[in-house]
Amino acid sequence: MRRALGLWRAGVLLAVLVGVWELYVDAGGADSLILPAPHSVATALYDDRGLLWSNFLVTAEEILLGIVVAALGALLIASLMHFFITVRRASLPLLIASQTIPIPMLAPVLVLWLGFGLLPKVIVVAMVSFFSIVVTTLAAFSAIDPDLIKLMRTFDASRWRTFRHVELPAALPGVFTGAKIAVIVAVIGAVFAEQSGANAGLGYLFEQSIPQLLTARAFATVVILSLFAIALFTLLNLAERLTLPWAHRPIGDPIQ
Amino acid sequence: MPAEGVKRPMIEAPPQEPGERERTGGVRVQSVSRTFATRAGPVTALDGMSLHAGQGEIVAVVGPSGSGKTTLLELICGLQRPDGGVIEAAPAALMPQRDLLLPWLGALDNATLALRSRGISRVQARAAAQPWLERFGLQEFAATRPAELSGGMRQRVSFLRSLLAGKPVLALDEPFAALDAITRAEMQSWLAQMLSDEPRTVVLVTHDVEEAVVLGDRVVVMSPRPGRAVAEVEVALPRPRRRTDPALTALRERVYRALGMPE
Numbered sequence: 001m002r003r004a005l006g007l008w009r010a011g012v013l014l015a016v017l018v019g020v021w022e023l024y025v026d027a028g029g030a031d032s033l034i035l036p037a038p039h040s041v042a043t044a045l046y047d048d049r050g051l052l053w054s055n056f057l058v059t060a061e062e063i064l065l066g067i068v069v070a071a072l073g074a075l076l077i078a079s080l081m082h083f084f085i086t087v088r089r090a091s092l093p094l095l096i097a098s099q100t101i102p103i104p105m106l107a108p109v110l111v112l113w114l115g116f117g118l119l120p121k122v123i124v125v126a127m128v129s130f131f132s133i134v135v136t137t138l139a140a141f142s143a144i145d146p147d148l149i150k151l152m153r154t155f156d157a158s159r160w161r162t163f164r165h166v167e168l169p170a171a172l173p174g175v176f177t178g179a180k181i182a183v184i185v186a187v188i189g190a191v192f193a194e195q196s197g198a199n200a201g202l203g204y205l206f207e208q209s210i211p212q213l214l215t216a217r218a219f220a221t222v223v224i225l226s227l228f229a230i231a232l233f234t235l236l237n238l239a240e241r242l243t244l245p246w247a248h249r250p251i252g253d254p255i256q
Numbered sequence: 257m258p259a260e261g262v263k264r265p266m267i268e269a270p271p272q273e274p275g276e277r278e279r280t281g282g283v284r285v286q287s288v289s290r291t292f293a294t295r296a297g298p299v300t301a302l303d304g305m306s307l308h309a310g311q312g313e314i315v316a317v318v319g320p321s322g323s324g325k326t327t328l329l330e331l332i333c334g335l336q337r338p339d340g341g342v343i344e345a346a347p348a349a350l351m352p353q354r355d356l357l358l359p360w361l362g363a364l365d366n367a368t369l370a371l372r373s374r375g376i377s378r379v380q381a382r383a384a385a386q387p388w389l390e391r392f393g394l395q396e397f398a399a400t401r402p403a404e405l406s407g408g409m410r411q412r413v414s415f416l417r418s419l420l421a422g423k424p425v426l427a428l429d430e431p432f433a434a435l436d437a438i439t440r441a442e443m444q445s446w447l448a449q450m451l452s453d454e455p456r457t458v459v460l461v462t463h464d465v466e467e468a469v470v471l472g473d474r475v476v477v478m479s480p481r482p483g484r485a486v487a488e489v490e491v492a493l494p495r496p497r498r499r500t501d502p503a504l505t506a507l508r509e510r511v512y513r514a515l516g517m518p519e
Contacts, residue, residue: 147352154333154350155421157373165372169360246360246401 036216041223044216051205052217056224058201062118062190063232066125070186071179073126074133078171081134082141083163099131103192111197121193121201128189133178140174141167173247176240183232187225281311281346281424282457283332288341289482290327301327303482305341311424312455316468318511319478325461326353328483329427332459346457349421353430355414357402363413364389364398370421385420392416392450408439415447419454428460432467444470445496452495465515469507470497477514487514 018038024030025037032040045052077095081088103124110120144167152162194203202221209218240247285307291300301324309315319325330336333348349370357366367389368381376384389395392412402410411431418426431447432440444467451458451471462468468475469491477487489510493503 145354145356147354148356150330150333150335151350151352151356152369152373153335154348154423154427155370155373161373161375165369166358169358244360246403 033213033215036219040216041219044214044220045223048217048220052202052220052224055200055202055205055221056228059190059194059203059225060228062121062193062201063125063186063228065118066122066190067129067179067182067186067232069122070126070129070182071133071175074130074137074178075171075175078134078137078141078174079163079168081138082167082171083159088138095131095134098127103128103189104196107193107196110193116197116199120196121190121198124193125186125189128185129179129182132181132185133175136178136181137171137174140171140177144170172244173240176236176244176247180233180236183229183236187229187232191225282313283307283309283315283345283348283425283459284343285328285332285345286342288328288331288338288343290324290331290336290339300482302331302338302484304484305478306485307459307476309425309457309459311457314451314458314460314471314473316460316462316472316475317478318462318465318468318475318515319483320480320515321463322481323478324481324483325463325478326429329429329459329461332425333427346424348425348427348459349418349423351415351418351426351428351431353433355402355410355434357405357410357413357417359402362397362399362401363394363405363409366402366413367416367420369417385416388416388420406439407435408443411435411443412446415450419456425457425459428458430462430464431460433463440464440467441499447471448495448497465508465511466499468511469504470499475507475511477511487511489514 022038025032025035036044077091081091106127107120107124110123114120114123148166149162152166157165190201191203191206194201195207198204202225206218206221209215209221285305288302288305289300290302291298305324305328307315307317307328317325317328327336329350331338331343332345333350334345335350358369361369364382364385365378367385368376368378371381371384372378386395386398389398394409394412394416397405397409402413405413415428415431418428432443435443448471460468460471469489472491475489475491476485477489478484479486489507491507493501493507497504
């Protein structure tokens with residue numbers, strides 16, 4: 001109920017913005033080939049629903065797989081960095097440097113190397129998502145109370161058992177936090193990867209629509225991508241609530 | 257390990273090298289000093305601190321904030337080494353000030369942490385802890401996570417967790433400081449009862465003078481930093497003790513005087 005109440009305000013704001021956009025285009029403020037009116041975008045969403053859906057499935061798979069790969073890899077790397085100070089000192093600067101490689105430059109190389117299929121897209125999505133998950137997971141590790149580690153020492157716990165029983169579970173919420181932050185860049189990464197060479201996907205469809213002057217269809221792909229990002233964020237919140245009910249706080253939930 | 261006269265399931269301490277301190281099961285702290293390097297220069301937490309706890313004895317340590325009480329416990333638990341002096345202590349388990357229960361585990365699994373730390377399987381550890389949970393009046397809360405337990409229940413689980421470490425010495429660091437006054441008084445009576453059923457050598461650090469005289473066989477009073485023992489008060493009163501007992505009140509007054517503050 002409270003959620004529904006929160007949502008109507010967002011709905012009103014959205015309606016106002018869309019209304020202004022509609023009036024602007026209808027009044028001749030912009031060429032409809034450059035900026036289609038909302039009603040044309042809505043028409044495209046309906047008319048091209050089959051096309052959009054099949055391409056959406058391709059992109060969704062890339063993004064979901066990419067985030068899962070990034071989360072698992074980030075948990076592993078963050079654990080090693082937490083365990084071994086040498087690993088942290090050696091890899092953190094490289095990790096930061098790796099984030100400065102522009103995806104539009106990297107993606108074509110990966111496509112040339114690995115082909116037009118799923119793999120290069122998953123790698124790009126994982127690469128752009130990876131860093132934020134490593135950072136939040138490391139933060140979760142360092143937020144562990146040092147007194148808890150002392151307690152484990154008086155229980156004669158080995159380093160590994162301390163990790164398994166105390167540190168690893170305490171770090172898992174950090175993985176979710178990082179994945180939620182990564183959702184937005186993951187969507188952008190997938191679009192870039194598809195534009196570098198693909199034969200399906202919403203990014204590919206966007207790329208194809210512009211030269212065909214199907215601007216409304218291009219806008220429809222953007223609408224779907226935005227909705228997907230919100231859905232993915234909500235999905236991650238849901239997954240966190242189910243797997244780590246002790247840790248879930250509904251902070252940052254877009255629908256609340 | 258007190259092995260004789262045990263009626264209830266007992267968690268054995270892991271095998272230790274036999275020696276004087278294991279046989280006695282006590283704690284002896286002799287002229288210990290400990291200095292920390294801080295950004296503002298060296299800080300001496302303890303200087304010439306001495307304390308003795310015989311097997312099964314409950315020694316309460318009271319002192320003003322910053323008198324090195326927590327440092328003392330960490331030294332007894334072997335978490336730190338003294339810069340000077342001698343510490344002879346049987347293996348000790350810590351019970352920290354805040355309960356530090358793991359938020360993702362229920363009360364039963366939290367209580368088994370020390371057992372799991374020694375590599376005992378989940379099934380065996382649960383079986384060993386279950387009867388204790390019942391004794392602690394927590395059987396209905398076996399699966400309840402700490403966030404849904406009351407402060408008093410959390411401290412009971414925390415105490416059970418340290419007890420199940422099976423060590424002859426318990427180092428209790430202001431165990432009830434975070435509780436409200438009524439719950440704290442209840443928990444003190446409860447702890448006194450538990451320790452008379454299940455005797456351990458206890459070093460109890462507190463800044464609550466009443467807690468010290470209600471629970472302790474002896475009260476050691478520490479000076480402000482650098483901490484050392486300035487007085488020792490014997491509490492030769494029968495148990496269970498009543499807080500309103502005039503003899504107890506008189507002892508409380510003696511401890512306050514030793515702390516340098518007339519009540």
